Amino acid sequence: MKSKMKIRDLNLWYGDFQGLKNINMDIYENQIIAFIGPSGSGKSTYIKTLNRMNDLVEDARVEGTIKLDGEDIYSSKTDVNVLRKRVGMVFQHPNPFRKSIYDNIAYGPRTHGITDKNKLDEIVENSLKSAAIWDEVKDYLNRSALSISGGQQQRICIARALAVEPEVLLMDEPTSALDPISTSKIEELVTSLKEEYTIAMVTHNMQQASRVSDRTAFFLSGELIETDDTIKIFTNPAKEDTENYISGRFG
Numbered sequence: 001m002k003s004k005m006k007i008r009d010l011n012l013w014y015g016d017f018q019g020l021k022n023i024n025m026d027i028y029e030n031q032i033i034a035f036i037g038p039s040g041s042g043k044s045t046y047i048k049t050l051n052r053m054n055d056l057v058e059d060a061r062v063e064g065t066i067k068l069d070g071e072d073i074y075s076s077k078t079d080v081n082v083l084r085k086r087v088g089m090v091f092q093h094p095n096p097f098r099k100s101i102y103d104n105i106a107y108g109p110r111t112h113g114i115t116d117k118n119k120l121d122e123i124v125e126n127s128l129k130s131a132a133i134w135d136e137v138k139d140y141l142n143r144s145a146l147s148i149s150g151g152q153q154q155r156i157c158i159a160r161a162l163a164v165e166p167e168v169l170l171m172d173e174p175t176s177a178l179d180p181i182s183t184s185k186i187e188e189l190v191t192s193l194k195e196e197y198t199i200a201m202v203t204h205n206m207q208q209a210s211r212v213s214d215r216t217a218f219f220l221s222g223e224l225i226e227t228d229d230t231i232k233i234f235t236n237p238a239k240e241d242t243e244n245y246i247s248g249r250f251g
């Protein structure tokens with residue numbers, strides 16, 4: 001297995017409060033890794049460090065290294081726009097732009113300089129197909145992305161993330177605002193995407209973690225308690241805290 005990202009001795013502070021404590025992890029290529037843990041354990045904080053979304057949080061300070069294909073993403077030489085193109089993100093609540101479905105998907109490629117209409121059409125179609133929503137929206141590409149259902153909006157957001165050809169996709173509780181049918185569509189979609197992408201996903205739903213992920217990392221109070229194959233975490237975890245959490249004794 002090839003490591004796509006290597007996280008070493010990562011610490012993060014919000015002012016005086018330490019949100020992440022000495023995290024070490026490898027994220028393997030073409031796998032799905034799930035981040036689980038109780039509310040406030042640092043999962044969202046952590047996933048945001050992986051494409052420097054935490055740069056946008058005033059007061060947040062990071063120490064340690066995160067390498068993407070061997071390059072330190074916190075190096076002063078890193079172009080954050082390029083980083084976020086390579087490491088895309090999908091959020092908890094679907095957040096399409098107040099634009100047409102087509103323009104939502106074309107937005108990223110346009111900002112990266114693609115203006116050719118045929119090329120944009122192709123990207124829009126391929127991205128919507130990859131996000132398993134093309135058939136549902138192909139006749140309505142000029143409709144507002146806000147006029148469709150929440151589950152469809154979330155797949156539009158995934159298509160928007162895919163349109164700039166990322167290598168890694170970060171998902172912060174991508175289904176927590178969705179109904180069960182939309183949730184299972186997104187789970188199927190995420191499973192199919194790992195052939196081409198490396199995926200990290202925060203989830204509160206342990207069944208979801210066990211259904212879709214190859215590896216699972218358990219967080220507690222800003223610490224990474226253990227990371228292992230998902231099957232191992234859910235059947236025979238090494239640490240008592242993990243056992244207590246997965247058996248519902250806290251969190």
Ligand SMILES: Nc1ncnc2c1ncn2[C@@H]1O[C@H](COP(=O)(O)OP(=O)(O)OP(=O)(O)O)[C@@H](O)[C@H]1O
Pocket residue numbers: 014017019037038039040041042043044045046057
């Ligand atoms: N901008 C911020 N400033 C100060 N503290 C913050 C900030 N964002 C998060 N925190 C704190 O950092 C800790 C970790 O929060 P985080 O949102 O990463 O947890 P989480 O595991 O994702 O929780 P949840 O499952 O509820 O989303 C919490 O104690 C939270 O209050």
